[in-house]
Amino acid sequence: MAVLVAFVVAVFLVFFLFLLPIILSLRAVGSLFVYPGQLRTVFGNRILRRNHALEHATIATMLEKEPGRPLSGFSTDDGFFVQGARSLDEVDAAARAALARLKGGERSLAVHRNCGTTIVASNLLAAVFFLAAVALGLYLGGWWIYGLIVSGIVLAFALRVPLSLFLQRFVTTDANLNDAEVGWVEPARPEDLRSGLLGMLLAASTVRVRVFHTDPDAVEVLRGDETVVR
Numbered sequence: 001m002a003v004l005v006a007f008v009v010a011v012f013l014v015f016f017l018f019l020l021p022i023i024l025s026l027r028a029v030g031s032l033f034v035y036p037g038q039l040r041t042v043f044g045n046r047i048l049r050r051n052h053a054l055e056h057a058t059i060a061t062m063l064e065k066e067p068g069r070p071l072s073g074f075s076t077d078d079g080f081f082v083q084g085a086r087s088l089d090e091v092d093a094a095a096r097a098a099l100a101r102l103k104g105g106e107r108s109l110a111v112h113r114n115c116g117t118t119i120v121a122s123n124l125l126a127a128v129f130f131l132a133a134v135a136l137g138l139y140l141g142g143w144w145i146y147g148l149i150v151s152g153i154v155l156a157f158a159l160r161v162p163l164s165l166f167l168q169r170f171v172t173t174d175a176n177l178n179d180a181e182v183g184w185v186e187p188a189r190p191e192d193l194r195s196g197l198l199g200m201l202l203a204a205s206t207v208r209v210r211v212f213h214t215d216p217d218a219v220e221v222l223r224g225d226e227t228v229v230r
């Protein structure tokens, strides 16, 4: 009986592992319908891109002092949130230091490999490589197609960070903070994060930074239609 169970589990595992690359690739292809539009929206919102740059720079400044700390953030049209903070003061100081450094030309602070853009990049790459693998595999015939699909996933994984850094540099962030000032820093409200208990727990360690922009050329932001980038 135990042998039979082990056999069934083994067959299931092999089948699942065999199908997994295809399931992941199909999911990535689905993201082709979402991510390009989202990137276009973010690209058109200079305020959001600048807030995103300052969010990265603030977290980078905090991580310089204490590497490996679990910090994350996301940006909106009003500023950005830092999750995992210990106090308002530390975020306030880091945001002001980060702003000064960006203004001083340290553009590399504006991009970060653990940005949400990396998820976008890996899905876009996986989708493109999957479609190319299917086309080439159909042409070559036989089992080539499966090998090509798996190779595409490996390649997408290898190239996701370089593409993410490129997309951040030119699409999802803008390191020009010359016309920006850090306004004030305040505790996040649970409703800004997640609903229910999770929101309450997250809010306890989340800080909101308001950023003001005085660039006359920056886009006007319509209330109630706020885009969020991570």
Ligand SMILES: [Zn+2]
Pocket (backbone or CB within 6 Å): 052, 056, 114, 115, 116, 117, 229, 230
């Ligand atoms: Zn980011």
